[in-house]
Amino acid sequence: MALAYNRHELKIQQIFNDFNDGVLIVDTSYQRRSVWLDRDKVRLIETILMGLIIPEVYFWDAETDPDTGKTITHIVDGQQRIKAIAQFINNEFKLSKDFLIDQEISEKYGNKYFRDLGNDDKILIWTFNLSVVRIKDKNMDEIRNIFYRLNLTDYSLNDQEKRHSNTWGLFADLTKEISELSFWDDFNLFNYGDIKRMKDEEFCSSLILLARKGIINQTNQNPLNDAYSDYATNYPEYNDDKNRILKWIDTFKQFYSQENKSFIRKRTQLYTIFCLMDYLTEEKIEVTSHMISRFNNFVQKYNLFENSSDTEEMSNPEDEAIKKYKLASSEGVNKIRNRKLRYEILKNYVMDLTV
Structure with a gap:
């Protein structure tokens, strides 16, 4: 039986041209996002300039046009490295001295863009060989599984990234559509770490479940795993749920x-x-x-209580309610009881109802 892969080397020049021409692509349906910091990119280029080995990349020839022979190749693993190399050659970032580790490299190349390098150094980059594992005779399901298994390390895919790499369908599509709304960036609701580990998509998945089922117990990953599976091909309420969440956002x-x-x-x-x-x-x-003022007042009081260890009952019912809210926010936060308690307390406070 023939091997389902082969190993060879390709010069950066060929990989760069294929990537720029759109014949070497990243399939975001199962890949995690490209979220390398400039530090990571700079140190990759530093490694290349030092002539050291970088980890191999995995390619899959997904489809070939029978008339032109043009083949579309997927980057199954290594997209961040290839994107960083392409961005440097395209002068999208410089080799900041703050991130370079080697003293000699820092003195010679510090704060330079690709365009600032000498001809010999440019040629060094163009002719640098990347080790490529080319996967053959596999279908998309097998490729997804390969990607998943390539990332089975202690610091690899979290639950949401596993769902993203192993699951696709309508629920996954809506999650992606909601998470890519400019709203989240405009209001800076997720930090770099959230986005890097796809916690933003996980939260948006939970919002879709809220739209579909109301407040539910979500102490483990089962509800989300089931939703990705149950609504993969049959999801007639797709647009209804989407529009409902858009109204919430407004x-x-x-x-x-x-x-x-x-x-x-x-x-x-x-x-x-x-x-x-x-x-x-x-x-x-x-x-x-008045409702907005009540909400702001609630937040102010919560912030005052947040660092307090005082558990004594208070004479003011509203303050006592916020104390209960605080406790429901500190442990078992995804238990249905605590979720409902927080919701009822916040709703009653904002609506100026009896608490």
Whole structure:
């Protein structure tokens, strides 16, 4: 039986041209996002300039046009390295001295773009060989599995990244569509670490479950795993759920301010706020300045209590309710009981109801 792969070397020049020409591509349907920091990119180029070995990359010839012979090749593993090399050659970042490790390299190449390098150094990069594992005779399901297994390390795929690499379908499509809304960036609701490990997509998946099933117990990954599977091919409510979440977002924008930003950015609180947004939109309740003021007041009091260890009961029922909210935000945050308790307390406070 013939081997299903072969190993060979390709010059950066050929890989760069294929990548720029769109015949060497990244399939984002199963790949994690390219989120390398400039530090990572600079140190990769430093390694190349030092003539050291970098890890091999994995390619898969996915399809060939029978008339032209043009083959589309997927980067199964190594997209971050190839993108970083292409970006440097395209003068999209410089070799910042802050990130270079080798003293000699720092003195010679520090703060230079590709265009600033001498001819010999440019040729060194163009002719540098990357070790390529070319996968043959595999279908897409097998390629997804290969990607998954290539990342079975202690610091590799988390649960959301595993779903992304192993699962596709309508629920996955909606998750991606919601997570790519400019809203999340505009309001800076996810940090670099969240985005790098796809925690933003995981949160958006939870919002879709909120739209579909209301507040549920989510202490493990089973609800999300089941949703990715159950709504992969049969999801007639796709647009209804999408539009529902878009309405929540429009309502949410009225409550956001820089003063309550740190509270809102915590995923536990963000989920609770979206529960409130669901209530307001479903009941067709218009947001008033009084409601916004009550929300801001709630956040201010919560922040005062957040670092407090005082567990004594308080005479003010509203303050006591916020204390209970704090406790429901500190442990078992995804248990249905604590989720519902937080939602009810926040709703009653904002709506000025009995707490």
